[in-house]
Amino acid sequence: MVDRDTLIAAARKAATALGKPTLSVGEFERDTKFGRRQIYARFGGWKELCLAAGLTPYTRNDPVPNEIMFARLRDTFLKLGGIGSIRRVAGEYAHTALLLNRYRRWPAALAAFRRWAEVNDPAFPYMGDLPNAAPALAPPASRAKRARPEGAATTGGRQYGELLDLPGLQHAPVNEQGVVFLFGILATQLGYRVESIAHGFPDCEAKRRVPNAVGRWERVQIEFEFQSRSFLAHHHDPAGCDLIVCWEHNWAEAPIEVLELKSVVAAGTAARLA
Numbered sequence: 277m278v279d280r281d282t283l284i285a286a287a288r289k290a291a292t293a294l295g296k297p298t299l300s301v302g303e304f305e306r307d308t309k310f311g312r313r314q315i316y317a318r319f320g321g322w323k324e325l326c327l328a329a330g331l332t333p334y335t336r337n338d339p340v341p342n343e344i345m346f347a348r349l350r351d352t353f354l355k356l357g358g359i360g361s362i363r364r365v366a367g368e369y370a371h372t373a374l375l376l377n378r379y380r381r382w383p384a385a386l387a388a389f390r391r392w393a394e395v396n397d398p399a400f401p402y403m404g405d406l407p408n409a410a411p412a413l414a415p416p417a418s419r420a421k422r423a424r425p426e427g428a429a430t431t432g433g434r435q436y437g438e439l440l441d442l443p444g445l446q447h448a449p450v451n452e453q454g455v456v457f458l459f460g461i462l463a464t465q466l467g468y469r470v471e472s473i474a475h476g477f478p479d480c481e482a483k484r485r486v487p488n489a490v491g492r493w494e495r496v497q498i499e500f501e502f503q504s505r506s507f508l509a510h511h512h513d514p515a516g517c518d519l520i521v522c523w524e525h526n527w528a529e530a531p532i533e534v535l536e537l538k539s540v541v542a543a544g545t546a547a548r549l550a
Contacts, residue, residue, distance in 0.1 A: 348370070455501065
């Protein structure tokens with residue numbers, strides 16, 4: 277069984293070869309003879325190994341705990357002298373986008389903040405200006421009654437993506453489930469062999485052919501998203517994933533590899549399956 281020192285030395289060697297102080301778990305597996313099983317047998321996770329090796333863990337997209345987020349929101353309200361609007365707060369509060377990602381609407385976020393304040397800061401001076409409970413969310417669009425111009429043909433039912441007419445899939449994905457299904461259709465053509473798909477992060481474990489290396493395969497951890505930027509909105513850790521597979525790539529600064537299926541289809545890869 278490999279020991280901690282061997283894994284630490286391997287991580288340092290791989291990072292040195294790449295000429296950078298950070299290393300993804302995918303790069304570690306690719307450039308060494310070790311994998312996640314050995315990492316988790318000797319360390320609590322990839323970040324613990326990085327720290328032991330003197331490498332800087334990638335933390336930019338780590339989720340911010342609610343306790344920290346709400347404590348900073350309280351300080352912002354105190355600085356502003358009251359419960360401000362979302363526009364007013366945004367200029368002083370660094371986690372505005374994250375707060376709205378978690379609670380969708382400002383009143384719901386304020387109600388969650390009130391529950392936190394009642395436990396952690398019951399003397400908060402603006403408690404009476406906060407809502408007691410989150411308002412009910414609007415029904416999903418597929419169930420909500422849609423207003424439409426007079427004479428429009430839509431019935432307000434299920435919506436479809438653009439016409440693809442692939443073998444097994446007629447329309448483009450409109451959600452993450454559609455991306456998973458489309459990848460299943462294209463995986464073999466793209467050089468992937470799926471080993472498992474499961475709930476939780478990352479979604480998929482697969483192998484893919486190593487470019488310019490006949491007969492060689494590498495393991496790859498895949499997260500499915502409809503749009504690549506959702507990876508950031510879902511607070512996933514890039515160190516735990518090698519590849520984002522999406523329909524639309526809208527995250528230019530993504531720290532890991534992205535496979536945009538929309539481009540694959542447009543380039544005609546899918547047409548060759550017919």
